Structure formats: structure tokens, C-alpha cells
Amino acid sequence: MPKKRFWVLADCQPFSMLYRGAVKYRSSIANHFFLFGICMHPTIAVETAFEALIDGIVDRHFAVLDGFLSELEVVSLRSSFEQKLEDGAFHRAGIGQGEQHTRDAEFRGDLIHWLDRSTALPTGQAFLDRMDGFVSYLNRTCYTGLNGYEFHYAVYPTGTFYKRHLDQFHQDDHRRYSVICYLNDNWQPEDGGELVIYHPDGDVVIEPLGGRVVFFESALLEHEVLPARRDRYSLTGWLRR
Ligand code: OGA
Ligand code: MN
Numbered sequence: 153m154p155k156k157r158f159w160v161l162a163d164c165q166p167f168s169m170l171y172r173g174a175v176k177y178r179s180s181i182a183n184h185f186f187l188f189g190i191c192m193h194p195t196i197a198v199e200t201a202f203e204a205l206i207d208g209i210v211d212r213h214f215a216v217l218d219g220f221l222s223e224l225e226v227v228s229l230r231s232s233f234e235q236k237l238e239d240g241a242f243h244r245a246g247i248g249q250g251e252q253h254t255r256d257a258e259f260r261g262d263l264i265h266w267l268d269r270s271t272a273l274p275t276g277q278a279f280l281d282r283m284d285g286f287v288s289y290l291n292r293t294c295y296t297g298l299n300g301y302e303f304h305y306a307v308y309p310t311g312t313f314y315k316r317h318l319d320q321f322h323q324d325d326h327r328r329y330s331v332i333c334y335l336n337d338n339w340q341p342e343d344g345g346e347l348v349i350y351h352p353d354g355d356v357v358i359e360p361l362g363g364r365v366v367f368f369e370s371a372l373l374e375h376e377v378l379p380a381r382r383d384r385y386s387l388t389g390w391l392r393r
Contacts, residue, residue, distance in 0.1 A: 198282070202289045205367045209329075214349060214368035216358055221333055225275070226362040230335045230385060232273040233265075233305045241265045242307065249321045261312025262377075264304040267387075279303075279387065283331070287391055290329075296393070298328065303389030308345060314377040316350065319370040319390060327370040327390035334360040335385040345380030349373050360384055 201220055208215020221229065236242065242263040246255045267276050283301055290296040308314070319330045332347070339345075339361050347366060349356040351373060358366055368375075370390055377384075 198285065199289065202286055205286075205365070206290070206294060208367060209369065212351070212353065213372050214351070214356070214366065216356075216364065216366050218361065218364050220365035221279075221335075221363045223363065225279075226335050226337075228275040229279060229333075229387060230337070230362075232275050233307075233335060233385060233387075235273065236265045236305060237307065242305070245306065247317075249324060257312075258315075259317075260314040262306045262308045262314060264306045267303045267305065267389075279333075283389070283391075286331075290391070296328070296391075298391050298393050300392045301331075301389055302392065303331075303387060306386050306388050308377060308380045308384040308386075310382055311379060313345075313379040316374050316376040318374050325371065326392045328393050329391040330366075330368050330370045331389050331391065332366045333387045334362055334364050335387060336360050336362045338362075339382075339384075343380065343382045343384075344378055345382070345384040346378045347375060348378060349375045360386060 201217060204217050205215045208217075242265045244255050244257075245260055245262045245264045246253045247259055248254060267280065269277060269280055272280065280303070283303065287298045287301060291298055320327050336343075339359060341359065345360050347358040347360065349358065349366075349368065358364075
């Protein structure tokens, strides 16, 4: 990904260390600093977060960032999520595309609901606004040529998982970047459900902590979701070209 502009604000240091340093991502004081930063300076912090995500892609094809969604946003998105669940708006997710599309619980066990701007609740719409901002920021600063996205809520009921896979389809390379935001409350190590990224430099294990975002190149990195021992909530999507 070529980058037009490059700067790292002094402010940015705690969380850039976060995703460059450790391979196991767990909450730390630095994350809370960032959370605080978002509350205090929303406009600056949003662009700073975009920069941190882009730096991750430039350095290692993925980024993990805590506090991308504030605690308030997580709570409010989870409540829209639960509303849609109650409305029966979720269905079993499938594998593949077109004629190849199948549903196989041995491979993936999540239930999904596609976000649609016209029917999304206000908090879902605000999230899509943030993604509009991210797409235009990427296009402006990195010439990514993105022209859309698709997002769904996903719940992995207790005991379910998603085996190792790549997000790009064989016959369709429109999905360029994967974006996964976690909406879990007080997720503990014993709850399982980690995302494992099979990176050429070594496997990366990421806990699905509320407010955390994972951003990676859809065509490059295989990954899997380990069995969740508690219902696991996320908002997942792809930036497209
Ligand atoms: C996916 C996926 C990972 C996660 O939906 O394709 O890999 O951590 N999700 O939820
Ligand atoms: Mn995936």
C-alpha cells in the first residue's frame, strides 16, 4: 500500500507500540489512554486511529487497535445487535459465493445480519458513517481506489467457530481489506473465541475484546476463529474495490 503522507504523532506512541510489540493482544493501560483520547478529542483521534491502522498494514499487512469504538459505542451497537436478533433478522452464515455457496456448521457456525443503511438503527448508521470516513481517508492518503464496503453483525453462539480460511473468494477479488470490530462485554481468556491470524512471521492470537478492531489484507492472511465458550459478538466487514 503506497502512502502519500506519513507522520506519527507523539500521542500515537502507546498504541503503535501495542500492535508492533506483542503477539498476544490483551488490554493494557495504553488502551485506556487511547479510549480516553477518543472521548476527549473525537475528530483528531478518529484520524489518528486511521493512521495507526494504515501503519499496521504498511508494516505487516494487519493491525489491531483497541478503543476504536468507545465503550458507549460498543454498548449501543450491541443493543442494536440484540434488537435485530430479537426481530429474527439473523441467518446462518454460509461459505463461498454463487453456486459454490453452502452452509456447513463443521466449517463455520456463526449467525449473521447484513447491515443496510436504510434499515440500520442510528448507531449502526453512525458506524457506517465512520466507515465512509475510513474509505475516503484511505483513498485520499493511500490511493487505495476503494469504492464500497459490506458489513454484517455476527454472533458465534457458544461452541461455534470458523475454521481457517481466506476472506477473498476464488473468482472475486473485490474484498480488499477485512475490518472486524468486537462488541463483547468483559471477555475473559477462558471464554476462548480468539481470532488466530496465520502470519508468515508467526501466528497471532487476538482476543475479541469489546472496542477492539482488527484490520487486514483480505487476499493475504489466512485466519480462523477458535471455539467460543460464550456467545461472541462482532461487526465484521470488507472494504471493496
Ligand atoms: C470472518 C472472520 C473473524 C472474527 O467473518 O470472515 O474471519 O474474529 N471473522 O470474527
Ligand atoms: Mn474471515
